[in-house]
Amino acid sequence: MKGLNGKVALVTGAASGIGRATAVRLATEGALVICADRNLDGAMRTAGSLATDSAVFAFDAGDAASCEALIATARKWRGRLDILCNVAGIGGFGHTAQIDEATWRQLIDINLSGVFHLSKHALPFLEAVKGNIVNVASAAGLVGTAYASAYAASKHGVVGFTKAVAIEYASRGVRVNAVCPGAVDTPLIAGGFNAIEGVEWPLVERMSPKIAPMAEPGDIAAAIAFLASEEARFITGAMLAVDGGQTAG
Template sequence: MNRMTGKIVLVTGAASGIGRASAVRLASEGAIVVCADRNLAGAEETAAQLPGASAVEFDAASAEACRKVVDHVIAKHGKLDVLCNIAGIGGFGHAAQIADEEWDRLVAINLSSIFHLSKAALPHLEKTQGNIVNMSSASGLVGAAYASAYSATKAGVVGYTRTVAIEYASRQVRVNAICPGGVDTPLIAGGAVMGQIEGIDFALVARMSPKMAPLARPEDVAAAVAFLASDDARFITGIMLPVDGGQTAG
């Protein structure tokens, strides 16, 4: 498929995981991808695989960095067609034991970065009638034990996505979000996250298990990113697309 031919796409979190898989998928469909990540070496490794791609160092926790990375894309390519807000971090633990600094960092990276990047990108996306694909989570749609701070940020992405989609629909800018469930990354596969929580009730954790097995691959989520970013989704805006193997189905 060549659905993205001629499109300039900014992908944050492109050094690894879903971000890297999305950059690879979009480039395979013809996009010129700017790979942004705090891990510049990882972003460069991703970009090196892709025709016409480039890498830029980017700290999602910094409002200034969010503005500058959009300016970088415009200076380099003269336009922006798609913004993929994929950079994010996890954070898990008992609700009463989450440190203030951890809360602030989760909000800055998972939620505020989407605000700052979108704010900078929207005037340019109006010119190209482009779109935004945000990364929320199944934990942003339903409650997830031991993920109160993380879930709050991802629920915030849901509300922000829906509201901006409404505001910009008449301006021909689409805004959607994807809500992955469990994705097979080394961290998840190794059980490292939940295994570190003292006194965990695994019955509560099991409530958020996917109905399908095994876990999703980053490429499964990247396929959804590519669909929403493409003109195949030209009449779709304001949706939260679960890629969760039935995790939120009930």
């Protein structure tokens, strides 16, 4: 894609799923990719498969200090940072009345606070090179999703954060967008609703994809690569649903 060759891109959650597919896609387009994940072995395997130079760093998306250190280290690797892809995240399914404090806090810390901390520390570097951020939200960040209230809350937060920062930094030349995947064949949703007792299936089925059973990680990676590229130079504050029509109605 236009404008990705030679760019330095940081991809979190790069050990598996959408993060791994994003790292591969960006490298295919010529970007120099930093693979970050708490699963260091998985991130190293991803980096080893890339077509361009890469780096690997371990970090914890749920820890503010770890996020700050990752951005500083990533910036030092090539002396610049052009693209931040906030992909790292976890899922969570269950009855709302049964969600405990630890589960709620973990989902918010990793899925939402991690995006905040990484973006906060990356923005000065991105502003210097007119770079951009692509966050991974969710179809559950656009509409209500039964049996996923904590997860949906975290992803609605990502949507709101993305829009707010896009407005704030538009005049500074930094674009900020998000992709909103629906059902994707990744470990994050393995088991999913089938593991919950007493599910009202009509509430779940209303969120089914309309055109395919489930997306592949590469489908989401393609959307991320587009938003990160110069092809999307006039797009900011957008929530790109890649959900097979789940949120269309």
